[in-house]
Amino acid sequence: MDGVGKPTHITIEPDADVVIRKGTATVELRADGSIYVNGRKVAEGNVNDNVISPSVETPVVVAPKTETDTAPQPEVTPRTETEKVEIDPAVRRKELIKEAMKAGKSGAELMQYVEEMLQQETMQRDLGITPAPVTQPVIPVITPLPIAKQPAEEEQTPVQQPVTGLQIGQTVDDKGVFIGTWEPRDKKGKSLGKIFNVYAAPEDLTNDDDEKLMLTFNDAAKHVAAMKDWHSHDGGDYASEDALLKALKKDTYKGEWFIPPLEIMATRDPAGEFNKLGMLTVARNVGALADTFEKLDGVPTSQMYWTSTETPTDPDYVQYVDVSDDRGARKLVNYMGRDLNKLATRLVRLEPRS
Numbered sequence: 284m285d286g287v288g289k290p291t292h293i294t295i296e297p298d299a300d301v302v303i304r305k306g307t308a309t310v311e312l313r314a315d316g317s318i319y320v321n322g323r324k325v326a327e328g329n330v331n332d333n334v335i336s337p338s339v340e341t342p343v344v345v346a347p348k349t350e351t352d353t354a355p356q357p358e359v360t361p362r363t364e365t366e367k368v369e370i371d372p373a374v375r376r377k378e379l380i381k382e383a384m385k386a387g388k389s390g391a392e393l394m395q396y397v398e399e400m401l402q403q404e405t406m407q408r409d410l411g412i413t414p415a416p417v418t419q420p421v422i423p424v425i426t427p428l429p430i431a432k433q434p435a436e437e438e439q440t441p442v443q444q445p446v447t448g449l450q451i452g453q454t455v456d457d458k459g460v461f462i463g464t465w466e467p468r469d470k471k472g473k474s475l476g477k478i479f480n481v482y483a484a485p486e487d488l489t490n491d492d493d494e495k496l497m498l499t500f501n502d503a504a505k506h507v508a509a510m511k512d513w514h515s516h517d518g519g520d521y522a523s524e525d526a527l528l529k530a531l532k533k534d535t536y537k538g539e540w541f542i543p544p545l546e547i548m549a550t551r552d553p554a555g556e557f558n559k560l561g562m563l564t565v566a567r568n569v570g571a572l573a574d575t576f577e578k579l580d581g582v583p584t585s586q587m588y589w590t591s592t593e594t595p596t597d598p599d600y601v602q603y604v605d606v607s608d609d610r611g612a613r614k615l616v617n618y619m620g621r622d623l624n625k626l627a628t629r630l631v632r633l634e635p636r637s
Contacts, residue, residue, distance in 0.1 A: 376401060449480070452570020457515045458482045460571045463562040464636055465547060467531055475532055479633035481547065483563055484514055484540060486575055488628040495577050496628065500542075500589050500601045500621040503628045507540060516540055516632055523598075524591045531633075540630040545592035547631060548604040549616050557602075557616045563631065564606050576606055576629070587626045594618050 311319040317327055379400055449461045459482030466478045488496045488503065498506065501522075510518030519539030521527040527544065530536040549561040567576045579585035586607035594600040601621045605613055619626065 375404070450570070451566050452572055454485065454571045455482065458634060459514065459632060460485055460566075462566040462572075462631070465562070465633070467528060469528060469532075470525075475528070477531065478636045480636050481562060482632050482634065483566065483572060484630040484632075485571055487577055488630065495579060495585065497579075497582065497585065497625040498628065499623065499625055500619075503542060503589055503626075504591075507542060507628075507630065510540065513540060518630070521591060523593060527591060536633065538632055538634065540632050542589055542591040542628060543631045545590040545602050545604070545616070548588065548590050558614065560615070561604075563629065564604060567606060576627075578607065584624070584626050589626050589628050593621075 309321055311322075313319065317324055449455070451462060453461045455461055458480075462481050462483050464478055465481050467475045469475065488498070488506065490496050496503075496506070504520075504522040507518035508520035508522075517539050519527075519530075519536070519541040521530065521539075521541045524544040527536070527541055543563060545557055545561075547561055548563050549557045550559045552558050566572055576586060576588075587603050587605045590602050590604060592602045594602060599621055600618045602616060602618045603626055604616055
């Protein structure tokens with residue numbers, strides 16, 4: 284339709300390619316490329332193509348223009364492959380996260396918003412549209428659940444408690460070298476309800492000539508049980524972690540030296556594996572303990588230290604911790620036969636925390 288509602292007709296005539304009639308105007312597009320308006324030539328032609336001119340009249344109805352038709356549309360100019368700008372998604376993701384966080388937003392909706400923005404911007408770049416900068420992203424506010432409804436996280440390692448006046452690696456007269464605090468738990472992870480200051484011996488287990496002893500676990504346990512007044516305290520008769528926990532639970536422990544359980548020597552990673560340094564192995568390079576975990580030439584096991592923790596499946600094997608700086612691919616925590624292999628021993632003792 285034209286502007287006053289009259290139809291526009293396009294007719295293909297024998298002597299012209301196309302004849303367009305709109306109102307009182309007639310426009311002819313001749314086969315040679317020339318153009319006639321109301322029978323008057325307005326443009327010369329130079330086309331010599333053969334044209335098939337069927338005499339068919341097809342009315343074409345043109346819809347009246349709407350506001351949507353007249354509104355300016357964004358110009359989309361597809362870029363060639365050489366014109367496209369490559370943007371690192373990882374870098375752009377960080378930018379979007381920072382911009383969203385500046386707006387005070389956080390939580391899972393933030394990440395969902397960032398991923399949607401990355402997809403949208405990628406699509407726009409493919410079409411040749413420059414993505415608009417992100418200013419204040421609108422992200423739903425996440426209201427945290429009340430504390431009582433939050434799922435309790437499983438505590439995998441004992442919590443270190445602050446101790447006023449004591450420093451890691453500090454020697455305390457008649458007690459030993461302070462290395463931290465310990466809250467013992469049973470095999471089910473239940474606390475015994477007691478917290479102790481832990482003190483390490485200032486040296487490895489030695490013989491009467493002050494030579495470092497390399498013993499099987501069974502021999503080391505017997506040697507400790509027979510010690511009297513070693514660095515101001517006797518040795519304890521605790522041939523396993525279970526024996527120590529039983530004494531602590533029944534209050535029969537009297538401050539003796541003992542072979543430490545695994546969780547004093549090593550701690551768990553997020554997956555629950557004992558493969559991180561514990562309070563004793565962390566403190567071995569601090570204060571009075573520095574350079575005391577002696578390495579013997581020609582003895583590759585001299586910095587492998589017994590714990591009192593047996594393996595979960597076989598009590599004939601006891602776990603140990605390798606504190607050597609050059610252990611390479613060797614695990615921090617492993618196990619050996621309790622009456623077959625000879626390793627080093629560093630004793631600890633406990634004092635109730637006041």
